[in-house]
Amino acid sequence: MSKDIGQYLKKLDINAFDEMIPRRRSVINSASPELPQSDFNANRVARALHPEVQYLLVSEIIDHAGDVKSFLLEPAPGTDTAALAYFRAGQYISIKLRIGDSVITRPYSVSSSPAEALKNKYTLTIKRLEDGFASSYIFDHWQVGTVVEASGPQGEFVYEPLRDANNLVALAGGSGITPVYSLAQAIADGTEEATLTILYGSRKTDQIIFKEELDNLAATCGKINVVHVISDEEETKGCEKGFITAELIKKYAPDSDYSIFVSGPAAMYEFLDQELAKLGLPRRRIRYEVFGEYKNPEQDPAFPADAAGKTFQLQVDMHGSKKTVTAKSGESMLVAMERAGIEVPSICRSGECGFCRSRLVSGSHYVPERLDYRRMADVENNFIHPCCTFATGDGHIRVASDEGDIKRGTMDQRKKKVGLIMTLIMSIMMGIVATIISRSGMPPQALATAPPLPAMMFSNVLMSLVVGIIIWLIIPSARWGNALVAKAKALPGTFKFTALNCLPISAVNSVIISMVVSFINVSQSHAQIPAAFAPPLGAMWFGAWIKMLPVMLIIAYITAIIVSPLVVKWAKMPAGPPVKK
Ligand code: FES
Numbered sequence: 001m002s003k004d005i006g007q008y009l010k011k012l013d014i015n016a017f018d019e020m021i022p023r024r025r026s027v028i029n030s031a032s033p034e035l036p037q038s039d040f041n042a043n044r045v046a047r048a049l050h051p052e053v054q055y056l057l058v059s060e061i062i063d064h065a066g067d068v069k070s071f072l073l074e075p076a077p078g079t080d081t082a083a084l085a086y087f088r089a090g091q092y093i094s095i096k097l098r099i100g101d102s103v104i105t106r107p108y109s110v111s112s113s114p115a116e117a118l119k120n121k122y123t124l125t126i127k128r129l130e131d132g133f134a135s136s137y138i139f140d141h142w143q144v145g146t147v148v149e150a151s152g153p154q155g156e157f158v159y160e161p162l163r164d165a166n167n168l169v170a171l172a173g174g175s176g177i178t179p180v181y182s183l184a185q186a187i188a189d190g191t192e193e194a195t196l197t198i199l200y201g202s203r204k205t206d207q208i209i210f211k212e213e214l215d216n217l218a219a220t221c222g223k224i225n226v227v228h229v230i231s232d233e234e235e236t237k238g239c240e241k242g243f244i245t246a247e248l249i250k251k252y253a254p255d256s257d258y259s260i261f262v263s264g265p266a267a268m269y270e271f272l273d274q275e276l277a278k279l280g281l282p283r284r285r286i287r288y289e290v291f292g293e294y295k296n297p298e299q300d301p302a303f304p305a306d307a308a309g310k311t312f313q314l315q316v317d318m319h320g321s322k323k324t325v326t327a328k329s330g331e332s333m334l335v336a337m338e339r340a341g342i343e344v345p346s347i348c349r350s351g352e353c354g355f356c357r358s359r360l361v362s363g364s365h366y367v368p369e370r371l372d373y374r375r376m377a378d379v380e381n382n383f384i385h386p387c388c389t390f391a392t393g394d395g396h397i398r399v400a401s402d403e404g405d406i407k408r409g410t411m412d413q414r415k416k417k418v419g420l421i422m423t424l425i426m427s428i429m430m431g432i433v434a435t436i437i438s439r440s441g442m443p444p445q446a447l448a449t450a451p452p453l454p455a456m457m458f459s460n461v462l463m464s465l466v467v468g469i470i471i472w473l474i475i476p477s478a479r480w481g482n483a484l485v486a487k488a489k490a491l492p493g494t495f496k497f498t499a500l501n502c503l504p505i506s507a508v509n510s511v512i513i514s515m516v517v518s519f520i521n522v523s524q525s526h527a528q529i530p531a532a533f534a535p536p537l538g539a540m541w542f543g544a545w546i547k548m549l550p551v552m553l554i555i556a557y558i559t560a561i562i563v564s565p566l567v568v569k570w571a572k573m574p575a576g577p578p579v580k581k
Contacts, residue, residue, distance in 0.1 A: 048085060072123050089183040090183055091154060093152070099134075172201065176268070298329060351373045351387060359381075359382060360383070363395015438548070442525055
């Protein structure tokens with residue numbers, strides 16, 4: 001049957017899909033940027049449970065044994081995150097970090113109970129790894145008050161009563177204890193209904209994370225049992241010595257049916273694969289926590305030996321732009337692209353969530369079997385998850401689904417709309433100011449013959465609007481604003497972001513509008529002056545323009561800074577984190 005499906009998929013014309021995508025994209029992009037009605041209760045619940053982004057404030061930092069810290073997080077004031085999304089014990093959130101020119105993500109398990117999320121608190125417990133690019137950055141830069149950008153809760157490493165036995169045995173190693181600790185608290189506070197035996201492996205007793213907390217839970221909750229397993233110490237009083245073996249699991253596991261949850265480093269998984277096989281449990285009774293970077297793929301027997309230790313050129317297409325990056329055989333394509341400054345969507349970084357799904361147009365690659373969660377149709381049609389795909393030759397990759405492009409298209413439309421509204425408001429303002437300045441500089445005889453104030457103001461505002469719209473249509477000042485913001489690495493929602501973004505639009509509009517309006521006004525006045533006394537029109541206009549320009553610049557800039565956050569909110573553009581204190 002599956003062979004038939006494979007044959008069928010091979011015959012599918014994937015190019016037809018490729019043509020369909022741009023067509024669909026152009027139809028969607030030409031539609032109204034207005035979001036459909038989405039204020040039903042079901043939509044609100046869905047948004048609350050699965051927010052695209054959460055802005056979190058570090059409210060407290062707690063040190064633990066073994067270079068481990070807990071970061072307590074709450075909703076960042078002044079952002080779109082009013083309340084934290086609820087999660088299930090064992091899930092993680094993906095943190096977005098901007099380090100140098102790279103934007104990377106890292107998934108970290110929430111170590112607190114889901115009950116805490118209802119009080120708007122998450123705890124992330126993170127170990128600083130020796131070669132940890134992200135963990136070192138977090139340890140060196142996160143302080144109380146830091147605002148962090150994160151995904152909604154994700155992951156399948158959760159107790160599911162319909163699937164799992166309600167006696168659970170958790171096998172944890174090192175910082176792999178974090179999702180298990182969350183589960184233990186959830187059982188203790190009644191969020192989950194199950195019994196839990198934790199076999200927790202550490203090298204030394206002083207490296208046990210949450211030792212006191214786990215022992216307290218075991219002492220106070222009859223449903224929880226904790227066994228510490230120490231590998232690198234002779235004296236292990238009150239603990240088991242060695243590694244978590246099949247014998248040890250049998251010794252502590254309940255007599256009745258049970259499910260096993262495994263969370264720890266890759267080396268532990270390899271060891272436990274053999275030990276768990278000895279127990280003869282059905283596969284559905286064993287769950288692995290799979291998030292995190294896959295290390296040393298070149299040591300896998302299935303990795304093509306002739307590709308090991310080499311570097312390859314990868315052409316990357318994303319959102320219409322092309323870039324060639326260098327990919328090392330031992331690093332995932334995702335890491336190679338991030339290193340080159342490409343912001344690839346990703347959450348789990350281990351093949352599970354499908355967020356980074358991309359098309360490998362050409363080139364050979366290796367995917368570790370354990371992380372290959374792709375659908376058969378994706379495998380047949382060369383779709384890959386770059387987070388767990390390793391280049392074994394030069395290649396060409398088209399990143400991410402068209403969904404990103406569609407969202408980007410809608411976002412571009414909203415940006416255009418914001419630009420137009422800003423232009424209209426600033427033009428009206430400048431028309432009014434130009435009238436006042438022009439009249440104040442008119443000689444008495446010109447003022448006597450000039451049109452009345454309302455008529456002059458009306459014509460100046462009209463002229464200013466026409467000029468403003470022409471500027472909006474032909475001068476990419478909004479794009480220049482974006483470039484300034486990107487260069488300064490200013491975050492959305494901050495004053496720096498608004499101030500830089502508004503600079504080109506207000507400068508361009510005030511220079512050109514003041515030129516045009518002053519010329520029209522001056523030429524009218526000039527016509528009223530007897531020819532014998534009239535100075536040259538050019539000199540008169542230049543004088544009036546120079547007088548008008550600084551006032552127009554200031555008024556335009558102040559108007560843009562005040563008005564743009566309101567317009568952005570009205571256009572439903574996402575707000576960013578607040579200004580850092
Ligand atoms: S980031 Fe989740 S599958 Fe790649």
